[in-house]
Amino acid sequence: MKILFYDTKKYDRESFDKIIPEYKDIQIEYAEEDISERTAKYAKGYDAICAFVSSDVSEKVLKILKECGVKLVLMRCAGYNNVDVGAAKKYGITVLRVPGYSPEAVAEHAMALALASNRHIHKAYIKVRENNFSLVGLTGINFYGKIAGIIGTGKIGAAMCRICRGFGMKVMAYDIYKNPDLNFVEYTDLDTVLEKSDLISLHCPLTDDSYHMINKKTIKKMKDNVVLVNTSRGALIDTQDLIQGIREHKFHSVGLDVYEEETKNVFENREDDILETSITSRLLSFPNVIVTSHQAFLTEEALEAISYTTLENAKSFEMGNLIENNVVK
Template sequence: MKAIFYSTKSVEKSLMLHANNQRHDLVFTTRTLSTETTSFAEGADAVVVFTNDNVTAPVIHKLAALGIRYIATRSVGIDHIDRVTAEKYEIKIANIPAYSPQAIAEHAAALALALSRHLVQASQQCQHFNFSLNNLIGFNFYGKTVGLIGLGHIGKAAIPIFKGLGCKIIGYDILPGQNLPDIEMVDLDALYKNADVISLHIPLNEQTEHIIDRTSIEKMKTGVMIINTARGSLIKTTDVLDALRTGKIGYLGLDVYENEHGLFFEDHEADQVRDPLLSELMRMPNVLITPHQAFLTTEALEEIAHQTINTLNSWEN
């Protein structure tokens, strides 16, 4: 099978080639998939994409015209793929059901701990030989209540991490009746009301888009910490900014951003015009943003490569 990989990073290429073991004809490009780059897929059977690729109806229409029969994404989420259009053209879609969920869960905890102890601010001060302790007072996680929204592979991996810090864990999931140790299952309103820290681990769909907005924020504790390592559009950024300004939200940790498409995964340091919402967020000392890197561990990348090649194997067979 011939497959073209879009949005390929250098480290991914070597791992994919190793996992492939010369079985499939693999072509790699650093370019993202769009209507302008569909021509790269000419002669291929499958395209392999990532979350920043534009797999919309016009793109799929062009891919179908080239004879593409398969689309695989190197991610758990498939919200960037127009599944209805793919089904119309009988193009099969596959994702990575799970890959090192500990990588995402650990990054969520890292964001939370760094925020709680002002580690970025402290490091910046020390680099200027400013060793003052002013404005660096943090809080203990021990005894705090952590609310996990979404208890799939990643949410479940987060439970022992926060439990190990001495936290009480409460959780909400759309699937009722989960019997999990070390966690109390609650409804969303109870989670909003009681959690000191809220961490999002759910997919993006019509039901979850802007699950964190003005209405849900009003139900939360004043000074709540919100962590999002899932999908940017789970949070309505303008509402969160308002809550940060008033102090209703005390801390915000993001590895994803509502308007990250075309921005994250690339170097935009030289841009003259920058996203105004993101710029305002990053000026706030109680906000920590990372560039969609929660998945970026050696173990996770190896598992993504292995499962992607297995998907191609299955389709070929």
């Protein structure tokens, strides 16, 4: 099987090159450009392509892939809201993903954002580098004894629940399905989680129902001085409403690894670019907001798991085996 990897970075190549010798029947080549209507034609002569979380796997792209003879799209990530699953089914293209690579990696980054934004580590780092040892503007809040509200308790949300419990927090959660392994978590409705939590962390998929679940109305229900963290999908939060809430001093701090207009920014160096909108700039202008570049997954362990699962998906497809990771039903 020949696979063309789109949108690859140094860490992608290092991770996959390390294990590809174990897969003698798979040949991979890397492209730095992401897949698009323009670059999809590069896949001619390949059996499969591999894309990532912000790749354009729309119907137009899938149609070109079909014409190129591609039978398989490998997503080296868990999310696939950027894939037109209906079009993939129409064109007979299988789409396989990596549903669980390292939930602890993402959960640990979520807590890192909560801690760093809460204790203003980003500001303190810059101040001390300039020989400014003043403590003004650096006051945080204790997490110990407070309430953590976890929205979504799948593998990543469950890992976040355990981390919060380790900090001595009471853990409340909202999810349609209760996780039986979380016997220390108090499950309740969304409004109660929003109203009582001192720390709110989002760990749910992006669907029609969850789109902009954090908005003007739900922000108003939150406690004043709340800490909000999002490591899931940017569109879970209405960014304009979030900015208004920050301006109204609703939040103690906000930590974002994802945000609505991140698509063109993710994993790219845009130091010399003029950004298309001012939303990202406005978020970065607030002293109590930390934004990272969709890096919650980025640990050595997670990269290794992504590599193995992706190539195992390809191997199983080639052998005609039934694969649970198929998103095209």
